[in-house]
Amino acid sequence: MDPRRNSHWLKEAIAPDENDCPSLGGDDSADICIVGGGFTGLWTAIQLKQQDSSLKVALIEKDVCGAGASGRNGGFVLSWWAKFLSLEKICGGEEAVRLAKASADSVDAIGEFCHQQGIDAHYRRDGWLWAATGEQQIDSWDGTMNAVGRYQQYPFKRWQPEEVSARSGSGKHLAGIFEPTAASVQPAELARGLRRVALERGVRIFEHTPMTKLKDGAQPVIVTSHGTIRANKVVLAINAWSIRFMPIRRAIVVVSSDIVITGAMPERLEEIGWRNGMTISDGRMLVHYYRTTRDGRIAFGKGGMHGNLPYGGHVGTKLDGPSPLADDVTKWLNWTYPKLRGVRAADSWRGPIDRSKSGLPYFGALEGRPNVLYGVGYSGNGVGPCHVGGRILASLALEKQDEWSECGLVRPLGRDFPPEPIRYFGGKLVRSAIARSDAAADAGRAPGPLTHYLASFAPAGLSPFKGQKT
Numbered sequence: 001m002d003p004r005r006n007s008h009w010l011k012e013a014i015a016p017d018e019n020d021c022p023s024l025g026g027d028d029s030a031d032i033c034i035v036g037g038g039f040t041g042l043w044t045a046i047q048l049k050q051q052d053s054s055l056k057v058a059l060i061e062k063d064v065c066g067a068g069a070s071g072r073n074g075g076f077v078l079s080w081w082a083k084f085l086s087l088e089k090i091c092g093g094e095e096a097v098r099l100a101k102a103s104a105d106s107v108d109a110i111g112e113f114c115h116q117q118g119i120d121a122h123y124r125r126d127g128w129l130w131a132a133t134g135e136q137q138i139d140s141w142d143g144t145m146n147a148v149g150r151y152q153q154y155p156f157k158r159w160q161p162e163e164v165s166a167r168s169g170s171g172k173h174l175a176g177i178f179e180p181t182a183a184s185v186q187p188a189e190l191a192r193g194l195r196r197v198a199l200e201r202g203v204r205i206f207e208h209t210p211m212t213k214l215k216d217g218a219q220p221v222i223v224t225s226h227g228t229i230r231a232n233k234v235v236l237a238i239n240a241w242s243i244r245f246m247p248i249r250r251a252i253v254v255v256s257s258d259i260v261i262t263g264a265m266p267e268r269l270e271e272i273g274w275r276n277g278m279t280i281s282d283g284r285m286l287v288h289y290y291r292t293t294r295d296g297r298i299a300f301g302k303g304g305m306h307g308n309l310p311y312g313g314h315v316g317t318k319l320d321g322p323s324p325l326a327d328d329v330t331k332w333l334n335w336t337y338p339k340l341r342g343v344r345a346a347d348s349w350r351g352p353i354d355r356s357k358s359g360l361p362y363f364g365a366l367e368g369r370p371n372v373l374y375g376v377g378y379s380g381n382g383v384g385p386c387h388v389g390g391r392i393l394a395s396l397a398l399e400k401q402d403e404w405s406e407c408g409l410v411r412p413l414g415r416d417f418p419p420e421p422i423r424y425f426g427g428k429l430v431r432s433a434i435a436r437s438d439a440a441a442d443a444g445r446a447p448g449p450l451t452h453y454l455a456s457f458a459p460a461g462l463s464p465f466k467g468q469k470t
């Protein structure tokens with residue numbers, strides 16, 4: 001699969017005749033070498049150059065920048081407020097508030113950066129609706145709202161059910177809370193814009209240059225099929241693909257997320273009342289997330305629906321290209337929007353999600369390898385948070401002692417997931433229990449005790465449910 005065709009967004013953002021950056025052509029060196037050309041890698045590179053323009057920063061990307069999750073996601077630019085319970089558990093209350101505020105600031109900063117740098121990433125700051133599409137989901141946000149309230153923080157607005165259904169264009173939304181800070185983007189346009197700015201600032205980008213090996217030492221050496229790069233620090237910004245490293249594999253599992261997009265139908269969106277760029281997620285465990293686009297389409301995604309998990313440390317290509325579940329995802333779109341009377345998908349795609357147990361990322365240096373840094377585990381909420389990640393990784397790479405390098409998400413990798421083959425088969429069991437739990441909730445009944453028990457091993461979503469082992 002040509003990586004440029006991995007999503008509707010990438011097809012829109014990369015002209016067929018656009019030149020890729022050259023591959024690495026021999027042995028080279030850099031002060032800092034970043035592996036991975038998505039939001040994490042590109043924001044880190046830009047931050048580094050911003051802080052010291054004389055730094056030699058190199059970035060290698062196995063495909064083209066944006067070909068990973070950054071060019072294929074839903075484009076929701078969210079803060080960490082909805083994940084406050086997990087954040088509080090990891091960092092304590094005060095630090096959780098500071099980081100949640102920092103993540104909300106990042107939503108604004110991304111818009112400002114796009115404006116200043118002339119990046120047309122279709123940035124719209126129309127907020128995010130956390131909606132209930134079933135009775136069991138109603139008020140699932142109460143724990144989070146109460147927790148943030150204890151710190152006198154009020155990032156969400158409670159909407160009356162009539163307002164929820166009127167402004168979202170569907171009576172399937174029975175209740176909801178609204179976070180006005182959130183924005184949306186065309187994510188591949190953002191990734192490609194960041195690539196352009198990074199190049200303008202002197203970052204050397206090598207595309208079609210996969211890292212095949214990482215050699216340890218005072219100066220680690222990145223080995224690729226086209227040559228090597230020796231660097232003082234290496235930043236691993238390779239998302240799901242970082243499960244090739246055993247310590248990271250223990251801390252994250254890789255699941256799929258599948259998206260369909262309709263044709264342009266601005267007048268029908270107007271008719272149903274979904275009149276702006278407000279993004280929406282529901283409260284089921286295999287989450288539904290949907291948004292409109294600037295040209296009046298709906299992009300509708302579903303998390304974790306596919307049970308075909310990667311085995312061991314190899315992600316492979318089964319999470320690339322068109323979604324094999326496009327028909328099912330389209331059915332859910334039509335279930336959610338019956339007023340659209342059988343809308344069809346014009347395109348579909350999928351991508352890998354790096355899920356940590358808490359739903360929040362890890363930053364730091366690999367154990368015993370102080371010059372190899374990681375930023376991984378965004379768990380399907382990375383578009384905004386990767387901007388924070390870039391700040392953290394730049395501070396770590398520059399060995400600064402500041403509020404970023406010392407923040408609560410800089411921590412050793414967890415040992416949360418078992419080795420193979422238990423990981424693969426156990427993961428399949430848990431995923432199918434989650435799907436059965438959601439189906440039971442849709443049918444208005446409680447899941448059986450075994451299903452409930454197995455589903456309790458699910459990594460954290462937005463709000464933990466009773467008995468969840470997070």
Ligand SMILES: Cc1cc2nc3c(=O)[nH]c(=O)nc-3n(C[C@H](O)[C@H](O)[C@H](O)COP(=O)(O)OP(=O)(O)OC[C@H]3O[C@@H](n4cnc5c(N)ncnc54)[C@H](O)[C@@H]3O)c2cc1C
Pocket residue numbers: 035036037038039040041060061062063064065066067068069070071072073074075076077078209210211212237238239240241257258259289301350351352353375378379380381382383384385386
């Ligand atoms: C379908 C889908 C929907 C999503 N929706 C949302 C959303 O709406 N909002 C949100 O906040 N988040 C969402 N996410 C998550 C979000 O996209 C990610 O958290 C974010 O893009 C992660 O950025 P990254 O730079 O860490 O990873 P990536 O963008 O995946 O970048 C990693 C890069 O590393 C490269 N790479 C891998 N291995 C190597 C190697 N060996 N050598 C060199 N390069 C390598 C890859 O090609 C890739 O380009 C979604 C994800 C998916 C898949």
